[in-house]
Amino acid sequence: MSELEFVSPVASGPLSAAGGGISLEDVSDRTKVLVRAGRDTAAGTHLKVTYGRSRRRRDGALICGSRPDEWTLLADPGQGTELLASLPDEGFVSVVDITHGRAMFRLSGLDTVGVLAKVCNIDLTDDMTPDGAVFSGSVAKVTCDLVRNDLADRRSYLVSCERSFGAYLFAAIADACSEFGIDVPADLTIH
Amino acid sequence: MIVVPCPNCGPRNSSDLRNAGEVAPRPDPETASLTEWRSYLYLRENPAGWVTETWYCRSGCRRYFTIERNTATNEIRESENS
Numbered sequence: 001m002s003e004l005e006f007v008s009p010v011a012s013g014p015l016s017a018a019g020g021g022i023s024l025e026d027v028s029d030r031t032k033v034l035v036r037a038g039r040d041t042a043a044g045t046h047l048k049v050t051y052g053r054s055r056r057r058r059d060g061a062l063i064c065g066s067r068p069d070e071w072t073l074l075a076d077p078g079q080g081t082e083l084l085a086s087l088p089d090e091g092f093v094s095v096v097d098i099t100h101g102r103a104m105f106r107l108s109g110l111d112t113v114g115v116l117a118k119v120c121n122i123d124l125t126d127d128m129t130p131d132g133a134v135f136s137g138s139v140a141k142v143t144c145d146l147v148r149n150d151l152a153d154r155r156s157y158l159v160s161c162e163r164s165f166g167a168y169l170f171a172a173i174a175d176a177c178s179e180f181g182i183d184v185p186a187d188l189t190i191h
Numbered sequence: 192m193i194v195v196p197c198p199n200c201g202p203r204n205s206s207d208l209r210n211a212g213e214v215a216p217r218p219d220p221e222t223a224s225l226t227e228w229r230s231y232l233y234l235r236e237n238p239a240g241w242v243t244e245t246w247y248c249r250s251g252c253r254r255y256f257t258i259e260r261n262t263a264t265n266e267i268r269e270s271e272n273s
């Protein structure tokens with residue numbers, strides 16, 4: 001799968017508000033690898049992250065504890081083969097490159113909580129979802145996996161969903177951003 | 192809104208979950224009579240009071256778990272993984 005050219009489900013480029021309060025970027029081309037394994041397997045021990053948390057590995061891959069006994073690894077585009085090879089596969093372990101099956105967006109800026117609060121029912125306060133938190137929930141009626149992955153100077157979330165919902169979800173989040181200063185292109189309107 | 196405590200995710204809006212109904216012990220397939228199978232498949236107590244239910248955390252951890260819920264007041268007192 002990794003050798004296939006990646007075609008994003010989203011046709012639009014990054015969107016950002018003039019004041020810098022919010023930006024929305026399609027990062028669907030990032031490598032995504034799903035691991036299912038018992039915590040007592042070599043893979044579970046290697047990944048080490050509990051459900052609901054994430055950590056950055058030395059090679060730059062972000063390891064997310066996306067469900068009990070399930071992890072999602074996120075890395076730069078084209079890293080699928082390397083990621084798959086880096087994981088121990090002894091025991092009852094499933095490792096699948098899901099890069100082409102998932103869409104992913106990065107929402108960042110001061111107004112991210114305000115935008116997500118319009119379309120998501122998760123409590124986004126720092127004590128419930130601090131930097132590094134991994135959680136799932138409905139975003140604009142689409143079941144999504146979210147990672148709070150703050151950048152150096154601003155709050156940021158990675159939002160991923162099934163690829164087939166990608167175009168709709170990008171447009172729906174862009175629509176929610178319009179209240180915070182983003183000019184939504186005409187081809188992204190959902191009304 | 193009913194807040195349901197998922198043992199893995201914590202308290203969640205019930206719209207994030209699915210109620211899979213009362214817990215009914217499965218009869219032994221080797222010895223169960225037709226009446227017992229029918230009772231297992233179709234009949235439930237449905238009390239106005241405390242009941243043990245299975246719920247599915249469809250938006251979160253995607254695990255089944257059981258809770259004790261009062262169907263008259265929606266008070267919930269325990270949850271654990273199935």
